[in-house]
Amino acid sequence: LLLLGATFGMIFVATYRLFLTRRLSLHSLVEQGLARKEFIPYYQPIVNVSNNSLYGCEMLARWQRPGCDMISPMEFIPYVEKSGQIFPITEQLLSRAAREMDKLNWQETRQVISINIVPDQLEHPDVMKRALALLEESNISPDQIAFEVTERKRFTDLAMASNVIEQLRDQGIDVKLDDAGTGYGGFSYIQQLNIRSLKIDKMFVETIGTSDIKLSLLDSIIAFGKEAGMEMIAEGVETCEQSTYLANRGVVLQQGFYFGKPMEFRDFAYYCKSIVAS
Numbered sequence: 592l593l594l595l596g597a598t599f600g601m602i603f604v605a606t607y608r609l610f611l612t613r614r615l616s617l618h619s620l621v622e623q624g625l626a627r628k629e630f631i632p633y634y635q636p637i638v639n640v641s642n643n644s645l646y647g648c649e650m651l652a653r654w655q656r657p658g659c660d661m662i663s664p665m666e667f668i669p670y671v672e673k674s675g676q677i678f679p680i681t682e683q684l685l686s687r688a689a690r691e692m693d694k695l696n697w698q699e700t701r702q703v704i705s706i707n708i709v710p711d712q713l714e715h716p717d718v719m720k721r722a723l724a725l726l727e728e729s730n731i732s733p734d735q736i737a738f739e740v741t742e743r744k745r746f747t748d749l750a751m752a753s754n755v756i757e758q759l760r761d762q763g764i765d766v767k768l769d770d771a772g773t774g775y776g777g778f779s780y781i782q783q784l785n786i787r788s789l790k791i792d793k794m795f796v797e798t799i800g801t802s803d804i805k806l807s808l809l810d811s812i813i814a815f816g817k818e819a820g821m822e823m824i825a826e827g828v829e830t831c832e833q834s835t836y837l838a839n840r841g842v843v844l845q846q847g848f849y850f851g852k853p854m855e856f857r858d859f860a861y862y863c864k865s866i867v868a869s
């Protein structure tokens with residue numbers, strides 16, 4: 592029995608060590624990535640299908656490690672959210688985005704750049720100030736910035752969050768509820784935080800044309816959004832059928848591979864020109 596216990600103990604220690612080194616190394620890889628400015632913004636178009644104009648874009652993080660393929664945010668965002676490294680990463684993305692956006696004439700065309708943040712970031716007023724300062728370095732104005740805050744994570748301080756959202760709105764900055772319908776607070780968050788825009792998750796959009804039970808949820812979200820006079824953006828639109836279904840129900844702001852994938856700045860700038868020309 593003693594031997595058995597000792598064996599288990601050893602296995603436990605070994606596993607724990609491995610766990611620690613893995614964690615430590617991911618942490619230091621991210622630190623290295625930050626120092627080398629390996630985190631870069633990609634941009635995905637958001638289109639208004641009622642008149643085929645460009646509403647704006649969503650900024651999505653990519654990790655470009657030398658000698659590796661582009662690393663998807665799914666692989667590091669969950670970790671950096673926990674480690675707190677999401678703060679300097681967002682700052683790095685925004686400082687590059689400010690320089691890049693300055694090269695578009697969005698001050699004339701009034702499009703919006705929508706930035707992903709986690710509830711933690713919304714609850715830190717200093718972070719928001721820093722984010723705004725960075726975007727003010729470009730030529731776009733506050734009403735051309737929006738934040739997407741996911742409801743997949745819990746808000747720890749709703750009063751503080753609602754306060755920050757109000758201050759942002761006073762400056763013209765919209766806060767959108769991201770992944771609406773998939774997470775914690777749902778409709779109670781919308782009310783308590785006084786949120787006026789929804790991003791409809793692709794989980795619901797992909798049910799269009801199927802007999803999935805979630806299709807009725809999509810219809811309810813749209814009905815709710817309309818009733819409450821909210822702005823709605825559907826994400827994950829991949830087909831003409833999905834786009835038409837949504838447009839017929841009044842959801843004209845759409846984003847997805849059907850219109851364009853997330854792309855680096857050079858390609859996005861080209862995309863913007865081509866949509867204006869068409």
Ligand code: C2E
Pocket residue numbers: 635650651652653663664665668677681684707708709741769770793826827828829846847848849853
């Ligand atoms: P999200 O905010 O829900 O972003 C939409 C995701 O759907 C993006 O994945 C986008 O590339 C993908 N997508 C867009 N259109 C389509 C489509 O038509 N079909 C399919 N299959 N997918 C589509 P991505 O870029 O891999 O980002 C994954 C998630 O990582 C994001 O989901 C967001 O939650 C998080 N994320 C990305 N960048 C940041 C960031 O800078 N900060 C934070 N906090 N989270 C981020």
Ligand code: CA
Pocket residue numbers: 649707739769790
């Ligand atoms: Ca988003």
Ligand code: CA
Pocket residue numbers: 693728729730
């Ligand atoms: Ca400028």
Ligand code: CA
Pocket residue numbers: 769770792793826
């Ligand atoms: Ca989503």
